[in-house]
Amino acid sequence: MKKFRILIIGGTRFIGRALVDDLLRNGHSVTISSRRSLKVHPNLIQITCLRESLQNFLETFDEFDYIFDFNAYKQEDIFDLPKGYPEFNYYLISSQWVSNYLNCHNVERYTEVELNYIIGKRSLEIAALDRFGPKTRIIRLPVVVGSGDHHHRLDFLVGRILKRDRILVPNSNQLIDIEWVDDIVQTIYLSLLAVKEIPKISRIGLKDGRIYSDFIKEIALTIGRKVEIVDVNTNEQQSNLGDFIKADPFWREEYFDSGDTFLGDVVQHKEIPFNMKMKSICSESVNSERFELASSEEERFLNDRY
Numbered sequence: 001m002k003k004f005r006i007l008i009i010g011g012t013r014f015i016g017r018a019l020v021d022d023l024l025r026n027g028h029s030v031t032i033s034s035r036r037s038l039k040v041h042p043n044l045i046q047i048t049c050l051r052e053s054l055q056n057f058l059e060t061f062d063e064f065d066y067i068f069d070f071n072a073y074k075q076e077d078i079f080d081l082p083k084g085y086p087e088f089n090y091y092l093i094s095s096q097w098v099s100n101y102l103n104c105h106n107v108e109r110y111t112e113v114e115l116n117y118i119i120g121k122r123s124l125e126i127a128a129l130d131r132f133g134p135k136t137r138i139i140r141l142p143v144v145v146g147s148g149d150h151h152h153r154l155d156f157l158v159g160r161i162l163k164r165d166r167i168l169v170p171n172s173n174q175l176i177d178i179e180w181v182d183d184i185v186q187t188i189y190l191s192l193l194a195v196k197e198i199p200k201i202s203r204i205g206l207k208d209g210r211i212y213s214d215f216i217k218e219i220a221l222t223i224g225r226k227v228e229i230v231d232v233n234t235n236e237q238q239s240n241l242g243d244f245i246k247a248d249p250f251w252r253e254e255y256f257d258s259g260d261t262f263l264g265d266v267v268q269h270k271e272i273p274f275n276m277k278m279k280s281i282c283s284e285s286v287n288s289e290r291f292e293l294a295s296s297e298e299e300r301f302l303n304d305r306y
Contacts, residue, residue, distance in 0.1 A: 031046075
């Protein structure tokens with residue numbers, strides 16, 4: 001198997017770190033640029049710097065076969081990067097929120113900060129395609145869960161299920177757009193080895209989404225609990241649940257068929273079963289601060305209604 005020289009910009013947390021680990025396991029030479037450091041590895045070179053200083057360490061990107069950019073958020077972030085074209089492949093990690101916004105303009109689901117993030121990512125995508133040419137690849141990710149998630153999304157649900165047998169769920173019957181980190185990493189890695197042409201813009205995720213209530217039930221089943229789901233319609237006035245709804249990490253991740261090509265169609269891999277993934281992270285600690293913020297409002301709501 002061919003061994004690649006890979007630069008990962010922002011590779012010390014969650015998806016980036018999981019990708020670094022996977023690449024090193026498979027014998028590739030990896031350079032990471034980040035403010036943090038990882039455990040020393042013979043195939044790992046670490047550049048500890050701010051993004052704005054990266055150009056001072058690398059005069060050219062030509063020495064790399066692939067570059068994965070995890071922490072670019074606006075077009076200005078890539079203006080100082082050496083072009084290196086056409087010797088390398090530039091992978092920009094973007095967000096499925098861009099597709100949802102462009103296709104549905106469902107702006108009421110997002111805060112002003114999130115809208116600025118979406119618009120910034122879209123301008124960045126356009127700039128990357130222009131700057132790095134036809135070897136640019138943009139991958140729009142859904143919400144990603146799994147071991148190492150510094151956002152503690154699953155902790156929010158697991159902690160509540162462990163604490164009570166009835167939980168409040170905003171829009172429980174909607175399709176949500178989620179994927180597991182190990183499937184994301186495996187799909188990205190296999191794209192490096194793919195025989196088929198990788199689309200300029202693609203996405204990774206479930207083709208048909210997953211019903212939010214089913215997702216919760218699968219978690220409960222995996223950890224051996226029974227849970228009753230109390231649905232609250234977020235389109236109705238719920239003035240006493242504002243902070244709770246904001247804290248819920250899934251209800252706004254609604255699935256839309258954006259028409260983007262699924263990268264899994266190109267590289268095809270077998271997903272690891274849900275319960276195996278859940279068992280691998282159930283022992284991880286619950287994020288108590290997020291959980292307590294949400295649970296106090298949830299408790300009052302359920303006590304008033306039932």
